[in-house]
Amino acid sequence: MAGFRIGDDHPVELRAFPHPAVTVAVGFGDRPLDVHAEAGRIRSGGLVAGLGFTALRVRADGIQCVQVRLSPLIAHRVLGVPLAELRGGVVTLDDLWGRDTPRLRERLHHTRTWAERFAVLDAELRVRRQAGKPVDPEVAWVWRLIVAGRGRVRVSDLAARAGWSRQRLWSRFGAQLGLTPKRAAMLVRFDNAIHHLVRGRSAALVAADAGYTDQPHLHHDVRAFTGGITLASAAREPWLTVDARAWPDPVVG
Incomplete structure (x- = not known):
């Protein structure tokens, strides 16, 4: 808060x-x-x-x-x-x-x-x-798994590990949280990467550590999630640079 x-x-x-x-x-x-x-x-x-x-x-x-x-x-x-x-x-x-x-x-x-x-x-x-009504335990478990892995998860394996069919997981996860598991993993990975960029780490190291195939892949995701701005510009955005002070604890739930 x-x-x-x-x-x-x-x-x-x-x-x-x-x-x-x-x-x-x-x-x-x-x-x-x-x-x-x-x-x-x-x-x-x-x-x-x-x-x-x-x-x-x-x-x-x-x-x-x-x-x-x-x-x-x-x-x-x-x-x-x-x-x-x-x-x-x-x-x-x-x-x-x-x-x-x-x-x-x-x-x-x-x-x-x-x-x-x-x-x-x-x-x-x-x-x-x-x-309020809680989300399904399986949906909550998959979300926490995605966050704990900082988005670096094998999305294809999530349904089997949750004990559901892929169709059911995608349907329930999307209905209750608003994103597919794949999109959720992409978002968590992007958020982890962009905050490393804000802290001054090089794009090459961030791409490798965050699990991107290469630096252009990182650049593509940053542009997609930020509305088209560059890596360097995103790392200087005020909304991101205050995060460490305004939100000192990660949101897991």
Whole structure:
């Protein structure tokens, strides 16, 4: 969980890249969050970006918000809908939580410290998690296996190891988490690679360690997940460079 405050004297535009987690942002300032997504522009006090969303442009201008990244295993329960309904895109939190969203924003608005805001949102998430329906144990096991292997798994073997047919695994995994196991593995591997690039490692070493066939293969995935920017440009993106401080712990679920 992280808190962001950006003044209106220096508005900025940032790119948000896909991440192996569901992102929930709840604003509590006077201005809505402003996102330019594949489906168009969205302005709202609360937003949810599905697992593996398409790269977004975010305008930050006089906003305050609390943002949390949820493992898809948790998000499935907290949001109250199968992640496939997000279709890898961005929806307003009002669409999912209805009238509870403005009430939550009001509570955040009346808190004084970030610690209090984090506690308010954490309490909301805990209540919803307890009430929500968990994903299938086999789906959860496959997701954790993909994350533990940093995306370097033999996707063809996952169904057999889970004790399901390939068709059933692909269907249930996709319906509950919003991605196929293959796409999930690609996303986790990309996320691991891009953060090594941010830390200054060479593309050649990152490609080898992350399990890419070669450097051009890494370059292809980076361009695909970031909306077409280069390795060097991606490694300097503000949204990525703050991750180590804003999100010190990996999301596994």
